[in-house]
Amino acid sequence: MAEKIKTRAEDYSQWYLDIIKHANLADNSDVRGCMVIKPHGYAIWEKMQRGLDRLFKDTGHVNAYFPLFIPKRFLEKEAEHVEGFAKECAIVTHHRLIPKPGGKGLMPDPKAELSDDEQLVIRPTSETIIWNTYKNWIQSYRDLPLLINQWCNVVRWEMRTRLFLRTAEFLWQEGHTAHATQKEAEEEAHRMLEVYRTFAEDWMAMPVLTGPKSDGQKFPGAIYTLCIEAMMQDHRALQAGTSHFLGQNFAKAFDVKFQSAEGKLEYAWATSWGVSTRLVGGLIMTHSDDQGLVLPPRLAPIHVAIVPIFKKPEEKVAVLKAANELAAGIRAIPLGDWLNYDPIVVKVDDREQYQPGYKFNEWELRGVPVRVELGPKDIEKNACVLARRDVPGKEGKEMGVPLAGAPTRIIEILKSMQTSLFEKAKKMRDAYSYEVNRWDEFKQKIEEPGGFLWAHWDGTRATEDRIAAETKATIRCIPFNRPQEKGKCILTGEPSEGRVVFAKAY
Amino acid sequence: MAEKIKTRAEDYSQWYLDIIKHANLADNSDVRGCMVIKPHGYAIWEKMQRGLDRLFKDTGHVNAYFPLFIPKRFLEKEAEHVEGFAKECAIVTHHRLIPKPGGKGLMPDPKAELSDDEQLVIRPTSETIIWNTYKNWIQSYRDLPLLINQWCNVVRWEMRTRLFLRTAEFLWQEGHTAHATQKEAEEEAHRMLEVYRTFAEDWMAMPVLTGPKSDGQKFPGAIYTLCIEAMMQDHRALQAGTSHFLGQNFAKAFDVKFQSAEGKLEYAWATSWGVSTRLVGGLIMTHSDDQGLVLPPRLAPIHVAIVPIFKKPEEKVAVLKAANELAAGIRAIPLGDWLNYDPIVVKVDDREQYQPGYKFNEWELRGVPVRVELGPKDIEKNACVLARRDVPGKEGKEMGVPLAGAPTRIIEILKSMQTSLFEKAKKMRDAYSYEVNRWDEFKQKIEEPGGFLWAHWDGTRATEDRIAAETKATIRCIPFNRPQEKGKCILTGEPSEGRVVFAKAY
Incomplete structure (x- = not known):
């Protein structure tokens, strides 16, 4: 890519935006505070979703879907909660557009105005609508625990936004569980924090601190909030995920009682926990360098880019044949669990309108973990060149790797890169x-x-x-x-x- | 389940709602027109998403995400389109709630009212916001085709709603593609219709007619609309998916021009295509019977339920051991492609508070394709009883199936059930x-x-x-x-x- 990105030293904020722009991850939209997540950025989010979703299901959770709209009157029911969210919510007041009297343009139809009681808020988080629903689902201790997660969009009318890290609309998951006892609910809040820590460290290769927030920083409506907290390369903290013990606050607000094993009527105990597309921002800021995006292999949408190098037509035939065979060899190695049973994705970059040097830069910018260079001279020696994304320059290159052993070697590099990205980030955090x-x-x-x-x-x-x-x-x-x-x-x-x-x- | 569902003959509409209620698929919410998709219903939708998403990716599409909000002024730009959607859209006019003057309750803050130009509509469909974005992404024929899909929620303010089939908010996917030529765009519209037909017939086991809609029924803003159309068991039609050739209508409305290979400035050609959670309603109405839900195995969240039968403690040990071994044997058979590389899901129903008869009914109601009955007498003979969900009563039962061969036999039944559900539905459609x-x-x-x-x-x-x-x-x-x-x-x-x-x- 001819396009230059600012270095971190020159301008850290601009470096972050340049990476997002040139690696094609997201765009600002023409809608205030909302972003467009571009295909390469969305592919990273999909990988994150797959990884998290499996961890949720392995701990007994199921997915469901609750309405986007929250009746205004629901928000009013939990005092701290409304205090926390009323200031920044989008409110729906009409349900029809009609032509303006002059004829040019549209306006909300005054006849389709929602009454005070009908007005709706776009969910900033779903505790209220979900606990209003749980009221109908929970009668007896036999109905508990309820271990439900939802993947969805939420809206918080933020004034100062930054791609991925803070946007008015964002994508997230929110878990909402109900339990018969305080002990079970607290265990759940801690269990899910541990799930987040596992995902952050083992998948994102992003070391995190874990522990409660101070009261000043807890979720509005929670008894306490646990968090995972990471350090970015400018040494600022990023709150990467939170898990809340909600006590009986929402059960009381929405009158969710159940008959206990002893036959007593009791309020249910609650947790909620969430992570969002903010994690994509955290991933970028944790690993990327002045050459562009760096992705931990377990979350990379493309794992290996093979760049065939040739000038003459007969070279092209031989080089492409070897490239495709190598790709097939890599794809044939199952990584199971380590990749969520997804296939390894290998691209053979046979575009003819670009030079190899251009392609090297582009794959580097886009964060592909391993690049393979394969030219006529390599083929003569039945070998190829491997370049790992996390080690810049010559040090990250392995020359003359035999083609027969290359697939195995590439997997080794992917696994070692996953570990060393974590180690590197941890070293940085510890140093600061x-x-x-x-x-x-x-x-x-x-x-x-x-x-x-x-x-x-x-x-x-x-x-x-x-x-x-x-x-x-x-x-x-x-x-x-x-x-x-x-x-x-x-x-x-x-x-x-x-x-x-x-x-x-x- | 003691709970009775109406028969189709008694009251078809109520039968449909009873199935949804007793199979725990969805609930009406307290938000007008919006439903709650319960875990079992959402699991079916997740299966559908996985199946469709792979078909989209196999045909070269990638996912992305565009804002929930559409500026009102964007909707105005395509005349037919606005005509089609203005009448039923949710409009955001404020971005903050404040306490009412009296103190009780909240109201939209007049100081946080959006100006006429800022007012936002919740997307009823995303052509306008997406083509406004494509304007920045498309400069040259080299940028084309753009083959993008998004999974999201949309809102159409419907007055008469019915769970899954018609709700104010629903989940769907919407593909939006841009092409350099009319021919390519039309081929794409047809290709995606064929993807929908494949999914409907091969995954949902729901036969469909394919072809264009009449002009009276086409999508507002399309040149023509192609559809897949299914017949429900009450002989009504269900529009199950649509694929639109949009011509240059949206490119002109949003000024999306590109430089062609010949150096001329031209408007891009467009398609869009979508299916929604309505498909879950279609699935229910196509296969279910008076005993409850019937699911085609390729979309069933749970494939096999093993019900162990025992009275004495020593029976329990032996029966549960055999049940768990059988479950492991079934899970060990990889179904690859046929199940989207997902595992076969087998439940051993070892709940002690329910009798076997209750469990049989419950699994039947929930649409689990194969039920295994396993008691002390079966174990003496190293055998089990298999019951397939699509054939009621004794005819659907196989007695004395040797345990060693049971996993293979169960897979055969699953595959045969997938086919015969389609044949049965097709026979019904042809008969009417x-x-x-x-x-x-x-x-x-x-x-x-x-x-x-x-x-x-x-x-x-x-x-x-x-x-x-x-x-x-x-x-x-x-x-x-x-x-x-x-x-x-x-x-x-x-x-x-x-x-x-x-x-x-x-």
């Missing part, structure tokens, strides 16, 4: 994670170079808010694995039960 | 398809017993409208395979080029 003990040091570090600041906090909302106001850093996570260590709050000097992780976040 | 040559006969037959009336028609919209007004029958399809036969219009006696198919439709 510090214990910080003095307020001046905190203020300086959070500015430059940024990262995860492990600091003591007195546990109050007031302190959290003051720190955010002064530094833009928020508490990202109270890590499960934090050391047992009492101390003094970085800001107030009040007693602290342990360190929490502060960072600037997307 | 008639050539009709007199108007009084037409009027009588369309009332009772209904069906597909192959009749001559003079080709005018006026006649089509008069026939519809008098009999409620519409032209469903001008079948590709109709015999070459000139004749006289059934109503007007004017010359006709061939028979068309009339029916009452859902």
